[in-house]
Amino acid sequence: MKVAEADILIVPGYGDSGDGHWQTRWEQRLSTARRVEQADWNNPVLDHWTARIVREVSVATRPVVFIAHSLGVPSVLHALPRLGPNIAGAFFVAPPDLSDASRMPEGLTAFGPYPTERLPFPAITIASRNDPYCAFETAERLTESWGSLLIDAGESGHLNTESGHGPWPEGTMVFAEFLSRLQAPLLH
Known part of the structure; x- marks a missing residue:
């Protein structure tokens, strides 16, 4: 699949993705991408x-095709x-690990628990070994239940601007490869 053949929905997490965030940069570069805007990024419901x-x-x-980061992931799954x-x-x-209140800002565990059914479409999940919001083992368990391919990002923090992932060229390459392998779903 090519970019022009998909509606690419950018789904940021808590607090939105600011100007320097890789999601914002991708939204600006991908011709068919648009952000799923939320009424209140800082008080999610x-x-x-x-x-x-x-x-x-x-x-x-x-x-x-969804591109979801952090709290955007459970939002997509629940939808x-x-x-x-x-x-x-x-x-x-x-x-994020929605079952661990010590890792999450107050109130965000309400986005859990995660649905754990196998996804009816291909998915890739990229997780870091030192993400302050999720233990890598939790990400492994979740992606296995979803049938998603897990990519180990090493020690990359939360894969956001604060962890040095503004442009994130490695992510761009993985997404481009993923998109190229997708096929349009069969609609009945």
Whole structure:
């Protein structure tokens, strides 16, 4: 699949992805990408966040590919039962551990627990071994249940601007390879 053949939905996490964040840079470079805007990035409510995702998928004119970071990952997963068959794939980065309140800002564990059903489309999950919001072993367990390919990012923090991942060229290469292998879903 090529960029022009997909609606690429950028799904940031808590606090949004600022100007220097790789998600913002990718949104600016990928011609069919758009951000799933949330009404309140700093006081997330699961039902509101998933409703925005459902709305964005409903207006998509091409197969959808998600690029979700942090709290965006569980938001996408919780929206799945309401999305229909138009999802071609998902690129998940740094999913947080929603079961560990000591790792999460207050109130964000309400986005858990994660759905653990096998995903009906291809997915890649990139996780770091020193992400302050998720132990690598938790990311391994989650991605195995989803049937997602797990990519070990080594000691890369939360894979955000604060951990030095503004441009993130390695992520760009992995996403380009992932996208090239996707096929449009069969719609019935």
